[in-house]
Amino acid sequence: MTKHIKSQQGNTIIVVLILLLLVTIIGTLAIRQSLVSLNIATNGQVQQLLFENSDTALFRVEDPTQVETQLAANGMFAYFDSDDNKNDELVFCYKGENTKFFNLHQASVISPDGTLTKNGSTGYCKSTWFATGRSAILSQVYLSLITTTSQPLANLTIGTSAGSSNNVPNTTKRIAVTVISVLPSFSAASSTNIENCFKKNKDDIGACFSALNIPYNIQRADYTVGTSQTLKTS
Numbered sequence: 001m002t003k004h005i006k007s008q009q010g011n012t013i014i015v016v017l018i019l020l021l022l023v024t025i026i027g028t029l030a031i032r033q034s035l036v037s038l039n040i041a042t043n044g045q046v047q048q049l050l051f052e053n054s055d056t057a058l059f060r061v062e063d064p065t066q067v068e069t070q071l072a073a074n075g076m077f078a079y080f081d082s083d084d085n086k087n088d089e090l091v092f093c094y095k096g097e098n099t100k101f102f103n104l105h106q107a108s109v110i111s112p113d114g115t116l117t118k119n120g121s122t123g124y125c126k127s128t129w130f131a132t133g134r135s136a137i138l139s140q141v142y143l144s145l146i147t148t149t150s151q152p153l154a155n156l157t158i159g160t161s162a163g164s165s166n167n168v169p170n171t172t173k174r175i176a177v178t179v180i181s182v183l184p185s186f187s188a189a190s191s192t193n194i195e196n197c198f199k200k201n202k203d204d205i206g207a208c209f210s211a212l213n214i215p216y217n218i219q220r221a222d223y224t225v226g227t228s229q230t231l232k233t234s
Contacts, residue, residue: 043215046183050217053137054179057094058221060101061141061177067225074104077225080145080173087112087145089201093125094139094179096132110201125198127184127191138194139181142202146174146222175223178202182209182216189214 060066070077079090092107108123110116116124124140131139180202184194189212197208202218209216 046186046215047217050137050181050183050215051219053131053139053181054217054219057131057139057141057179057181058177058219060094061221061223063101066101070102071225076102076104076107076143077173077175079104079143080175085109085145086147088118090143092123092141093129093198094131094141095129110199114201116199121199124195127194131181136185137181137183138198139179140198140205142176142178142180144176144178144202146176172224175225176220177223178218178220180205180209180216180218182214184214187212187214 069075072078076090076092079085079088089110090107091110092102094101104119106122107119108116108121109119111118125138127138129138131137182194193212194214197205197212197214200208206216206218
């Protein structure tokens with residue numbers, strides 16, 4: 001009788017252990033699934049936030065009240081009027097709604113050979129120059145001249161004559177505007193590493209932040225600008 005009771009107790013312990021193991025496995029899988037879902041939601045929210053911030057910077061470029069100013073001699077579009085600047089990348093940090101969107105004295109230039117000193121270094125974003133009041137996102141804007149076109153006479157204003165000496169055509173230019181927004185708080189990268197990435201050209205900056213595991217979003221819009229105070233998205 002005693003042996004039978006001990007046998008039942010042993011079987012009960014085995015069953016309990018198996019049940020505990022199953023509960024543990026199920027609980028672990030549920031937690032893991034929850035974490036995956038949370039990561040997916042968080043990544044989606046981060047990308048949406050970065051996208052909206054880049055979009056905001058592009059909207060500032062398109063602001064009709066600012067186009068005339070940016071076509072002036074010290075404006076960001078006028079920078080490319082000089083043949084000496086046509087292959088440069090004009091760079092500045094977007095610091096949000098409460099600061100002047102563009103100032104040539106607070107912009108920098110990346111030359112075709114990669115040098116960064118043509119217009120000083122004040123345009124490259126610092127790790128504390130946030131674009132939003134949340135002090136979370138950093139955004140940098142790049143402007144470059146589009147020098148290739150597949151359309152003949154694409155840089156001449158409609159309604160002008162290219163062959164008449166009495167009617168000098170109003171030439172237009174096509175400008176590419178690229179905005180990168182990053183969220184450095186999701187990474188352990190140092191301020192130095194972040195600021196060094198912001199000194200990369202528009203084609204290399206994404207890879208730099210990716211190597212630091214910093215979430216980023218890049219958007220580009222092409223514009224046609226001319227002698228009249230107009231701006232057209234291409």
